[in-house]
Amino acid sequence: MKHLRQLEDQSVYILREAYKHFDNLGMLWSMGKDSTVLLWLARKAFFGHVPFPLLHVDTSYKIPAMIEYRDRLAREWGLDLVVGQNKEALAAGMNHTLGRVVCCTALKTNGLKQLLEHKGYTGVILGVRADEEGTRAKERYFSPRDKHGDWDFRDQPPELWDQYKTTFPPGTHIRIHPLLDWTEINIWEYIKLENIPFIDLYLDKGDGTRYRSLGCAPCTTPIKSTAKSVDDIIEELRHTTVAERSGRAQDEGRGMEMLRKDGYM
């Protein structure tokens, strides 16, 4: 399990760099397996404490079990939870039938932008991984966003050894990605190694299906699987050649590139 400890050491280093350099720092937590591992790594980095707020952009379409899980962990671990929501868009009836990219942009990208703007965060920690999807493979650990939250992937800052971009002009912010080098299997291996509590939607509870990736209920479909434990999941992933996000509708076509350029996670 040496490779997991190496990944952990790197992520902990990045989290401590983020905490050192950003006065107004927040961490996105979607309650999925990745951002929950990220939350665990923060407790590792800060010896059981989480010294910044956890941000959840609530689209209102999340699977209810996710919200219950969120509130339970927040209570048990003493987390400072901040929930943001694009209420205007919801009041105007925004939903996925109006178009998936349209809906994601309004409820997630814009919901996130409103939350960041409202609270004035200059550093945001996210659990994106390079192996999830093509544009995330090209991310930096410390990735700047301009005044509009846009990502200029044509001109990313150099990242040398353990030196990251930690200074930035006023009005802009930095996205911090401590999990870039982790794969989906690494995440589950680590959940097992550290015995991290995770949401049981990832397991088959008897109907021969489970969620492999969690998002909004209308746009996320379970996969056929009989994995009933973390061990089963790891075994299943070792043999699969199906993409992790194949159950995520927003990935179709060039959806993710368009979304991420404009500030999506």
Add this chain to the structure above:
Amino acid sequence: MNMVVSKPSESLNIVIVGHVDHGKSTLLGRLYADTGSLPDGKLEKVQAICRQQGKEFEYAFLFDAFLEEQEQGITIDTARTFFIWKGRQYIIIDAPGHKEFLKNMISGAARAEAAILLIDALEGVKEQSKKHGYLLSLLGVRQFAVVVNKMDLIGYRQDVFDGIEKEYREFLGQFKAAPTHFIPVSAKLGDNIANRSEAMSWYSGPTVLETLSLFKKEAARSEQPLRLPVQDVYKFDARRIITGRITAGRVKVGDHLVFSPSNKRANVKSVEAFNVEPQPMMGEAGQSIGVTLDEQIFVERGEIASHQEQLPSVSTAFRANVFWLGKRALEKGRKYLLRVATKEVDCEVAAIHRIIDTMDLAQQQGSNTVGKNQVAELTVRTKMPLAFDLSSSFEATGRFVLVDEYDIAGGGIITELVHDEQEFLREEARRRDFAWVKGEVGIEDRAKQYGHRAAVVLFTGGRHTGKSFLARKLEARLVADGRHAYLLDGENLRRGLDADLSEEERGQTAEMARRYGEVARVLIDTGLIVVSTTNPFGLAYRDAVQPIRTLVHPAPVIAVHMCKTDEELPPNTDVVLSGPMDVDLAVKRVMDELKRRGVLAEAIGSKPTFQYSI
């Protein structure tokens, strides 16, 4: 397709570099396709898109994710890709070859433990082939293989391959780089990628896939002397935890640590960790750890912890090889922020010795600037003493980046320590501090008791500028406020401590400054705020300031310069009092500076520089 599923026990980061269009992304695509590592339908999906757009399918399209990359047929930014082969997990970084994206190539290569460098058999060794080869060496990637691609376009001829190998080996030999293998391949057709080529029976070496398995995991740096750059100091609960990533060696409970450049010392009391049972007793290179010390000493981010027998160098200058990526050229004399491990310090480029042309390694002298994507040999001078190593002995503490405004604009490796004029005094201070006999009351205990830290306020300036007068007023004000301050007047040393010196010897600034500095050092250890002037040095005061700083280091020195008219300031002046000024106002300005520097407890703000509570 032969899919091998195995449980990885280690992971290795590999970068693919080389000149634009020599086939890096194609090689990567082929490697994945031929080992069955692509997700279901990915190949078919990309093939379908190509058919639809009426262009020939290329393996490169599998990883060039951006629309723009596919349209232009080039890689813009590095992509991390993952695959598992024979018990090892690989992160393969596909770096762009176009010279415009050199900073992206460097970002990719700086993360790698091994590299594959591609050369097009038809085009031969090109500009970026050489530059990338040179940069790999500069970035510390010593393990790499050279892949000669597109062998199909030259009829798989061995003589062409041999010619490229000879030419390129000669080039690399000039800076002592030696590839593990030269491999002839056709990435497009799959020759010698995962499967052995039938068209090149003359080649008996490993395939690209076999070469990956032959790359060794980076040699354990744990066997080296300890280097632990302090990343941060936490006090979330009762524990005061010093954190950092060990870049070399090991640290154990009970070890005696020296922090450089402050020379502070303490023993490791515990190694702290969350959700680890039983509590660890040691840490080794690569680990991000936290330790507590047996004594409350004040250490800051940027200091390097080591064992006393094997200390890092300390100086204000070093010589380095630098590559520049900034949008605006690097200029001699301009100020930059230097980062070595976790230390940040202001610096300037004191000299540009030569620009190195990576095409032929020719050297050009006499330049005052280094342009974008150029490599140069420089001398860097820092504002404050810095702990570092030579990159030939310690990788992580022997390299640095330069920050221009908001951006990392260059990186380099330290090749030589440059001796500065403070070297002897610094050594004196180090030897004296290591042998210093402490009482039971530590410096932190005194700070808590007194409500302030020890510091030196040094008034500089020419004759009759009011230094002594203001020094007295400041001392009085500090004591009136309940602080422990003392006016150290040089005149009092002259008649006593310096009574053994002849009149001529008393005129020598260096020795007088040394004695003065050592007395100040003793007073600092008593926890006092020492208020003083450069009066005893007369007009040679500028030569006395630096030795005093060196000897009282790491105590803060607040330098207050007084002058009648505007004049050139001594280096590192904190407060300037020019022309006639109200005494109370002048005292207030010095007090504000003391607060800002964290000497007085009130200065502790939302994110205090000094993290102990008083």
